[in-house]
Amino acid sequence: MPEQINWSHDFESAVKKAQQAGKPLLLDFSAAPM
Amino acid sequence: MYPDPEIVRLVAERFVPVRVHVKEDGSEFKRLGAMFDAQWTPTTLLIDSPATERHRIEGFLPKEDFAAQLELGLAKAAFGRGAFDEAQRTFERVLERYPKTDAGPEAQYWAGVSRYKATGDPSALGETARRFSERYADSTWAKKASVWRS
Secondary structure (H helix, E strand, O other): OOOOOOOEOOHHHHHHHHHHHOOOEEEEEEOOOO | OOOOHHHHHHHHHHOEEEEEEOOOOHHHHHHHHHHHOOOOOOEEEEEEOOOEEEEEEEOOOOHHHHHHHHHHHHHHHHHHOOOHHHHHHHHHHHHHHOOOOOHHHHHHHHHHHHHHHHHOOOHHHHHHHHHHHHOOOOOHHHHHHHHHOO
């Protein structure tokens, strides 16, 4: 299990990945320190 | 709350995570913010493909509350797909795992609705109203369920 969330920053690719995986997308609008 | 192991596991197992940062991804933040009406951070959306919002979390939440909201969102996604048995099970799981969070009374309400939608049995709604007399009686969801009392 990863220690951190592996965030994508490419929305369109993530949508395709979500469709293929049959999972919902978790879209996070953030201002947290990177 | 994101570095928490329980949150990391839940997100990794159940979601495809995508983040747009107000500074680092400025143009995407504006584009997607306009698309999904997100004007504040943190705002976390659970989206079913292709672009149907099922649940919205606005503002910071402690770990347990955030995990509860994520699972509540999964239950709402199942409900939105018409998978009412799965929705009921997932709402009940929220109740079992996170009974002291704000997600609890909402999950109790929607578990009853899901059961009714799955079975067509209106007694599911009456039983849900009675559950609210025992738990979460002061919640907004208890008021909403009160119309089902016979």
